Amino acid sequence: MSVQGHLTIKTNVSKHNPTIAMVLSIIFAGFGQLYNKRYLKGIAFALFEILFLVTFGEFIGFGIWGITTLGEIAGLDHSVFLLVYGLLAIILIAFAAVFYFFNVKDAVKQAKAIKEGWIAPKLGESLRIFYDKTFPYLLTTPGFILLIFAVVFPLMFAISLAFTNYDLYNSPPRNLVDWVGFENFGRLFTVGLWRNTFVSVFSWTIIWTVVATTFQITLGLFLAVLVNDARVKFKKTIRTILILPWAVPAFVTILIFAAMFNDQFGAINSDIMMPLFNIEVPWLTDPVYTRVVLIFIQTWLGYPFIFALFSGVLQSISSDWYEAADMDGASRWQKFQHITLPHLLFATAPLLIIQYTTNFNNFNIIYLFNEGGPAVQGQNAGGTDILISWVYKLTFDTNNYSMAAAISLIIGLIVSIFAIFQFRKTAAFKEEGNL
Structure with missing residues (x-):
């Protein structure tokens, strides 16, 4: 005799058939549990399916029709609403599929156990076991459902728009929206205006991301190493002064700089460039x-x-290593190259990668400083627009929702691929995987 689970035992092997339990569970939720003589669980599963079909059955059918056709009568059918209903229907179907999977899995698992002689515990013990096993899931399920509708659903909607012709001229309810497949992506890479704009904006986005982020990391590293030097006095005061720009809200700083660099009345031109160099820089x-x-x-x-x-990480590097390097005759550059820099990168690599991905989509500074301008002939984006600010203009200025969604999808793929690749290359990520 052996123990299985909580207060369950094996007896003689029975002729209970797991295949029958599986088929019955597929036919209707709970039937397999009823076959296993787990009546309370079977009734609960069956009741859940009945309530689901009664509540959402008609809506799911309508949603599937809506997302398939996006409407048939202009002025009556609203394509965007139908798309939303269809996506909600798909999410509900996914929930139902997960529920059905666990329903079948539970019936087959218990049927196999019964066949091997397992005897079910009494009702009170069953409820206690159920509570112990499902308690973490009961706590996390509301958050998971909120995540689905607050994050996954909007993402699905944006991805779907990328494959439609939803724009100012195909705007419901006056006009219907149609599925166009990869046409938007094709226009982005083949049609002259779109291709030129995309190449220009994408190139500047890469330059902006790499140069601006590298400069801020380099300057932060230089200042942190400099202030951490044992010969520097008043370290606390210097660190406080250097962190002050962080204390000012970014949008305030950007607007102040925008005023300072104004071509007509900015302090840079009027108080520096003109008096010293007699020029006005545009x-x-x-x-x-x-x-x-x-x-x-x-x-x-x-x-x-x-x-x-970096200042925080530098405090954690043992002084013994530097003393050992001094005894070996290492120069300052060699100590920085072989001790300081490797430790800094190991501890901060994931955060540094986030700096690059954040600047790739840094909408605030681009839009607040000059709204992505100035205008450039032959483009429908400004001279300093990055991809995300271009998407904003396409959405709110020209109502070209489908093309904006297509570009957003490209942005998401670029950022995801870059982040995953870089994270997997970092030493911190590899070290964590070996824990």
């Missing part, structure tokens, strides 16, 4: 100058966090 009207200023502002905004991050 900071806001020439894309090259505007891009340089944006990189400078982002470096100013971003370095305090990197400085604080």
Whole structure:
């Protein structure tokens, strides 16, 4: 005799058939449990399916029709609403599929146990076992459902729009929206205006991300190592001063810089460039100058966090290693190269990667400084627009929702691939995987 589970025992092997339990569970939820003589559980499963079909059956049918056709009568059918109903129907079907999977799995598992001689515990003990096993799931289920409807559903909607022709000229309810497959992506890479704009904006987005982020990391690293030097006095005061830009809200700083670099009345031109060099630099009207200023502002905004991050990590590096390096005759550069930098990167690599992905979608500074301008001939995006600010303009200025969704999908893929690849390459990620 052996014990299985809580207060359950094996007796002689019976002729109970797990296949019958599986088939009955597939036919209707709970039938397999009833076959296993687990009556309370079987009734609960069956009642859940009945309530689900009564409550959502008609809505799911309508939703599937809606997402398939996106409407048939212009002025009557609203394609966007039908798309939303269809996506909700798909989510409900997914919930039902998961429920059915566990229903079948439970029936087959218990049928096999019964066949091997398992005797079910009494009702009170069954309820206690059920509570012990499902308690974590009962606590996390509300949050999981909220995540589905607050994150997954909007993401599904955005992805779906990328494969439609939803724009100003195909706007319901006056007009119907149609599925167009990969047509939007094709236009983005083949049609002259869209191709030129995409290449220009994408190139600047990569340059902006790499240069601005690298500058802020480099400056933060340099200042952190410099202040951490034993010869530097008043470290607390210096660190406080260097972190001050972080204390000011970013949007306030951006607006102040926008005023300072204004071509007409900004302090940079009127108080510095004209008196000293007798020139007026077109900071806001020439894309090259505007891009340089944006990189400078982002470096100013971003370095305090990197400085604080590196300063904290530097405190954790043992002084014994530096003393051992001194005994071996290592130079300052060799100690930085072989002791300081590896430890800093090991501890902060994931956060540094996040800095790159954040700046890739750094909408605030681009839009607040000059709204992505100045305008560029032959493009439907500004000279300093990055992909995310271009998406904003397509959505709210020109109502080209489908193309905005297509570009958003590309952004998501780029950021996801980059982040996953870099995380897997970092030493911290590899070390964690070996724990």
